Amino acid sequence: MRLTTYLISVVFICSSLCLITVSAYTLFKANKYTQAQFRHAETSALNTLNLQVTRIATGFEYIKRLPDYILWDEMGNAPGVCISFLAYHSNRQAGRCRGTDIQEVTPAWFETLYWHIFSPQEETKHIIDHVNKAYGELSISQNKSVQVSTAWSAIHQLMSYSLLLFISLSVLLFFSISFVMRPLKLIHSRLNQIAYQNLETSLPNFTIVEWNDTANTVNHMLQRLKQSQKENQQLLFRLMNVQEEERKYLARELHDQLGQSLTGLTASHSLLMKLVDSDSDAIQTTLSRACTVTASMHIQLRHILDYLNPTDIENLGLSACLQSLINYWQQHCPCIHYQLEMSAQLDTVSSANSLQLFRIVQEAVTNIAKHAQAKNAFITIQLDSQKSQLELDIEDDGKLTNVTQLSAGHGLIGISERVEALGAKLTLTSPPDGGLKLNVVMSLNRPDE
Secondary structure: OOHHHHHHHHHHHHHHHHHHHHHHHHHHHHHHHHHHHHHHHHHHHHHHHHHHHHHHHOOOOOHHHOOOHHHHHOOOOOOOEEEEEEEOOOOEEEEEEOOOOOOOOOOHHHHHHHHHHOOOOOOEEEEEEEOOEEEEEEEEEEOHHHHHHHHHHHHHHHHHHHHHHHHHHHHHHHHHHHHHHHHHHHHHHHHHHHHOOOOOOOOOOOOOHHHHHHHHHHHHHHHHHHHHHHHHHHHHHHHHHHHHHHHHHHHHHHHHHHHHHHHHHHHHHHHHHHHOOOOOHHHHHHHHHHHHHHHHHHHHHHHHHHHHOOOHHHHHOHHHHHHHHHHHHHHHOOOOEEEEEEOHHHHHOOHHHHHHHHHHHHHHHHHHHHHHOOOEEEEEEEEEOOOOEEEEEEEEOOOOOOHHHOOOOHHHHHHHHHHHHOOOEEEEEOOOOOOEEEEEEEEOOOOOO
């Protein structure tokens, strides 16, 4: 659930609870007020009639004026209260009802709810007498419809104001929360960029103190990450250089020791073939096979030495070494057509970067030959001198249909490590027709070069 929706829901629930509480309080107050009016009307009517019969008994008033309507009218207006009096001397009944006109129709559900909570006011009767002589019977009742209508008018007005207040508060809260939470979207977007190794843009300052403190913390973390990434790249670059130095050392040792031994072994085989009787076919055949194996070992050793230490990069340049690499794979893996396109200024790249680029292409082409089951492979290297940027694209039309199917083998791990050491950006995508496209974008103006 979104935070804005959650806060508005909380406000709605709290407002509803407050509205229900206030409505219940208003209903109880309205009921108590109605009962108080009923009791006041009852007391006033009794006092008026008792005063009148006292005046009749003492001769100050005629009995035919009982009850006195003028006195009744002076009691005030109690809505829904009906007063009636039955005079015994004339057997005549007179009555008055106040406020029986209902201005507003009450919903049936409210009337049912009201009488479910409150009980209707019962009719009360009183005998009016003086000195053991009864003059009549007073009856007082409450009009139920008027009582419910009075309560509905009070609660309906309250609900209208409360609904208007709730809508206003909700709209104000929505825009206020949207304004306050706007920095959170920017912070969330920036954290997502950091998760994908985009450490270039920092967060701006915010007006709200809490968000500004959060932005400062994220920016501080961003600076620490950039520093750590820079240190890791420098360390990885030095490790790569150390690895290349170890390979050069191993290549020299193989060349000096194993190469000389193989050369001596080849010379010994040739000498034995001259010394052995030519009629000894079996010996001649064996020596010939030994010479062939020794020559093959020479070739394999040469390939191993080229892999361990491609010295031609320093002598011939990166372009010639890459072309030689592609020619080698085209010769040994003719089922795949290799196509290489390079910028003319490629040999201006530093020797350290050239060696790492050569290793990236070497591992990528090896993976294509071993695992891709492709028919075509395209290698493109573009050098933008104005931007001091180099872009490498290696694409094949192999069996891969989705990058998620790609397993993190040693070749991809090695490529990723070298790309990270160069401070470059690696992107793996799968073309619509299948296969894998490897894109490397690298800046040539790194501080550690």
